[in-house]
Amino acid sequence: MSIRSYLDADVHDKRVLVRVDFNVPLDGAEIRDDTRIRAALPTLRSLLDRRAAVILVSHLGRPKGTSNPAFSLRPIASRLAELLGHPVQFVPEVVGEEASRAVRDLASGNVLLLENVRFEPGEEKNDPALAQRLAELADLFVNDAFGAAHRAHASTEGVAHLLPSYAGALMLAEIDALRRLVDSPRSGFVAIIGGAKVSDKIGVLEHLVERVEALLIGGGMANTFLLESGHQIGSSLAEPDALSDAHKVTALAKTFGTRLLLPNDVVIAPTIDSESIRTVNVTDVPADQSIFDIGPITIDRFSQPIGRAATIFWNGPMGVFEKPQFAHGTLAISRAVAESQAFSVVGGGDSVAAVEAAGVAPRISHISTGGGASLEFVEGRSLPGIEILEQHS
Ligand code: ADP
Ligand code: MG
Numbered sequence: 001m002s003i004r005s006y007l008d009a010d011v012h013d014k015r016v017l018v019r020v021d022f023n024v025p026l027d028g029a030e031i032r033d034d035t036r037i038r039a040a041l042p043t044l045r046s047l048l049d050r051r052a053a054v055i056l057v058s059h060l061g062r063p064k065g066t067s068n069p070a071f072s073l074r075p076i077a078s079r080l081a082e083l084l085g086h087p088v089q090f091v092p093e094v095v096g097e098e099a100s101r102a103v104r105d106l107a108s109g110n111v112l113l114l115e116n117v118r119f120e121p122g123e124e125k126n127d128p129a130l131a132q133r134l135a136e137l138a139d140l141f142v143n144d145a146f147g148a149a150h151r152a153h154a155s156t157e158g159v160a161h162l163l164p165s166y167a168g169a170l171m172l173a174e175i176d177a178l179r180r181l182v183d184s185p186r187s188g189f190v191a192i193i194g195g196a197k198v199s200d201k202i203g204v205l206e207h208l209v210e211r212v213e214a215l216l217i218g219g220g221m222a223n224t225f226l227l228e229s230g231h232q233i234g235s236s237l238a239e240p241d242a243l244s245d246a247h248k249v250t251a252l253a254k255t256f257g258t259r260l261l262l263p264n265d266v267v268i269a270p271t272i273d274s275e276s277i278r279t280v281n282v283t284d285v286p287a288d289q290s291i292f293d294i295g296p297i298t299i300d301r302f303s304q305p306i307g308r309a310a311t312i313f314w315n316g317p318m319g320v321f322e323k324p325q326f327a328h329g330t331l332a333i334s335r336a337v338a339e340s341q342a343f344s345v346v347g348g349g350d351s352v353a354a355v356e357a358a359g360v361a362p363r364i365s366h367i368s369t370g371g372g373a374s375l376e377f378v379e380g381r382s383l384p385g386i387e388i389l390e391q392h393s
Helices: 035-039 041-049 074-084 097-104 128-135 154-161 169-182 198-209 219-228 240-256 296-308 328-339 349-357 371-378
Strands: 015-019 053-057 088-091 111-114 140-143 165-167 189-193 214-217 259-261 265-269 278-281 290-294 311-315 343-347
Touching: 015 041, 015 154, 035 041, 035 074, 041 053, 041 074, 041 169, 074 088, 074 111, 088 097, 097 111, 128 154, 140 154, 165 169, 169 311, 169 343, 169 371, 189 198, 189 296, 198 214, 198 219, 198 240, 198 311, 198 371, 214 219, 214 296, 219 240, 219 290, 240 259, 259 296, 265 296, 290 296, 290 328, 296 328, 311 328, 311 371, 328 343, 328 349, 343 349, 343 371
Parallel strands: 015 053, 015 140, 053 111, 088 111, 140 165, 189 214, 189 311, 214 259, 311 343
Antiparallel strands: 265 278, 265 290
């Protein structure tokens, strides 16, 4: 199945509605990380060069269907203008008279940004009336918001039923890289899964365990696996409700002959803010201590399959990497992935931040801009925002 590319659309003097993912982390009105804005630039430059009139629509945060200045896209418009080297008109509504007027007056080769689409109650409900009003703003639709492609919302899926619709450059690059993962042979495929919870990622764990040669588990979720295999994990974060999930993944690994690697040494402390840390074997975690990182023996053991891999997928940090005293494992694994000759994909907000912090991002084959979306793609699920862009001829 191929995806319709925006490069094949005749956009000259057309009004093109572009769904972007400008859901960036903010500190008040301060943009903490503009990666997602930068990621949209290739599509926007190409459309402007081809003399399209570009209408941008995005969500930001979870305003839950009502206007809320804390989630306004206004600060994003000025940053985008700087990055693009071209003025960006900001329209303080999504649909309505002002938006219609601004769109009508928008000359080819220019760009405007609509207000946060999640201010509209119809967005997350995929309300056909909102999709219709969005469609009326434009002649064509380009979806470049990979990070929102797993959601069937009015601006990702609904509107694509109503206009000729195409994937943008970022969407196409994400699909290419993630397909390479999904299609890669089992031999040489190594997955590293970490982060806080098993329950967040059970789908991907169950899916990957039969498709990879080795599954390396770290982070908070490893605690649940350790507990399931009979270890005492003290006061570590764990999910008693997910023990049966951990059991299932362990059993599947045995059935399929997948190497399932858990930490054998860990960094422990009495609390997350404590600097009095120790490294112990997983068999020696005292009752009043918690596991916050993987230890050096584990780093070494995980680095071996990573070094030999042909394909790597990594989602979820190996420890509480936000605290310098617990960041060592995640940073070391970042470097091991970067040094590997493998085709490597890193997805997940926190994992990507860790790879950036380690300064190795340029040596990762593909950094996904979508956390949840990349997980669902890797799970082999169909993403509604992508499915609607497929060419059925
Ligand atoms: P991603 O955003 O890459 O998908 P997650 O959101 O699933 O990753 O998980 C990241 C969070 O997991 C981080 O905030 C990190 O502090 C937390 N975490 C990792 N290891 C542990 C641990 N051992 N105990 C508690 N929290 C942990
Ligand atoms: Mg996260």
